[in-house]
Amino acid sequence: MKLDKYSFGIGDRFAQQGEAQLKAIIKAKEMGIEIVPVWNKSNREHQIIHSSPADTRTEADAAVKALNWNDAYHVDADHINLNTVDVFIEHSDFFTLDVADYIGSEVSKVEIDRFLVQAVTYEGVLEIPGIDEPFHISKDSMVEIAKSFLGAVREAAAIYNHIAHKKGVKNFIAEVSMDEVENPQTPVELFFILMMIQQYGIPAQTIAPKFTGRFNKGVDYVGDVAQFTKEFEQDLLVIDFAIKTFGLPENLKLSVHSGSDKFTIYPIMGDLIQKYDKGIHVKTAGTTWLEEVIGLAMAGGDALKMAQSIYSMAYERQDELCGPYATVIDIDPASLPTPEEVNGWDGEKFANTLRHIPDHPDYQTGFRQLIHVGYKVAAELDNEFLEMLSQHRDIVGEQVMVNIFERHIQRLFQNR
Numbered sequence: 001m002k003l004d005k006y007s008f009g010i011g012d013r014f015a016q017q018g019e020a021q022l023k024a025i026i027k028a029k030e031m032g033i034e035i036v037p038v039w040n041k042s043n044r045e046h047q048i049i050h051s052s053p054a055d056t057r058t059e060a061d062a063a064v065k066a067l068n069w070n071d072a073y074h075v076d077a078d079h080i081n082l083n084t085v086d087v088f089i090e091h092s093d094f095f096t097l098d099v100a101d102y103i104g105s106e107v108s109k110v111e112i113d114r115f116l117v118q119a120v121t122y123e124g125v126l127e128i129p130g131i132d133e134p135f136h137i138s139k140d141s142m143v144e145i146a147k148s149f150l151g152a153v154r155e156a157a158a159i160y161n162h163i164a165h166k167k168g169v170k171n172f173i174a175e176v177s178m179d180e181v182e183n184p185q186t187p188v189e190l191f192f193i194l195m196m197i198q199q200y201g202i203p204a205q206t207i208a209p210k211f212t213g214r215f216n217k218g219v220d221y222v223g224d225v226a227q228f229t230k231e232f233e234q235d236l237l238v239i240d241f242a243i244k245t246f247g248l249p250e251n252l253k254l255s256v257h258s259g260s261d262k263f264t265i266y267p268i269m270g271d272l273i274q275k276y277d278k279g280i281h282v283k284t285a286g287t288t289w290l291e292e293v294i295g296l297a298m299a300g301g302d303a304l305k306m307a308q309s310i311y312s313m314a315y316e317r318q319d320e321l322c323g324p325y326a327t328v329i330d331i332d333p334a335s336l337p338t339p340e341e342v343n344g345w346d347g348e349k350f351a352n353t354l355r356h357i358p359d360h361p362d363y364q365t366g367f368r369q370l371i372h373v374g375y376k377v378a379a380e381l382d383n384e385f386l387e388m389l390s391q392h393r394d395i396v397g398e399q400v401m402v403n404i405f406e407r408h409i410q411r412l413f414q415n416r
């Protein structure tokens, strides 16, 4: 199974917006940009929502059928490992092998030596076509890279082989992800990681490194934009070189996680993939849920009241809700409006405070991030929440569609 050039991971916590999401992809296609939709959901999300991988498959299939989508689409078992993958195997055809936790895990001298046999070819000066400055690589640095990443790639191979055994090698797409870590991987590290991926026989079609900067949930990129630009460009060229040198799948491409709302870097990534004629996978997850809350607020009446009460509950339970996301959110508690204040807002004020239009005077990043992690509160409302969504499905769906199409796809492909 082959993943096409451009693909978008569209997460949907409550599995209600498949059609609205697909409408954004269809709109892009009408403009000449062909994007493969990939419905992604992690085990963690399933556990919090109390949903199952079968629900994501049902949602995707139903949306595709309803809108007569005849092109490719996939269902991604997001951030799985050997302990969590089994329940996804039947329902997914895209697997994100998350081995971030295995970075730095124990590797034997035999394994390191096996890696070095091939790696030493690149000792000294490594020139990657397209990158002006050559990289200088010592044997010691290669040993360090092996110690850092061999264990992770070995684990990715174990997960890959497990899925391949159960599903058949031709029936799924594999992504290797190492993004949920503190330190970014350099282009040189990426080069050797790709060598390891080839050595361990993983036909990865996407790779998700940790990039420079903060990829906080639901808000813009924070970091050194010039450094990101340089690194992203070098990563593209490294992948290109690795495909040719190691014989990795020719469609292998970068996957950008926590990709929603990174508006600052969208045009940069868009221009660079255009410059080198490369593909990209952008993974977005939780922001469709925010559009649901925005839609409810705009609907007014009881729906607005529900949006307000979701905020109140999230406000009361900040520590509990933010805890699991501590490394990917930055909320200044003092900046948050009180529930009393918010209960006095009309739908428009609520929507404008939440909606990610950075230069809108009402927009508040803390408010947005708190609701982002507050989906557990809505999950507890269960049917009450789902019924409210269904009652206001048009206005909610419109928010979801516009968010993906205008704020994301159009920004990424602004020069096409």
Ligand SMILES: [Zn+2]
Pocket (backbone or CB within 6 Å): 079, 177, 179, 180, 257, 258
């Ligand atoms: Zn990720």
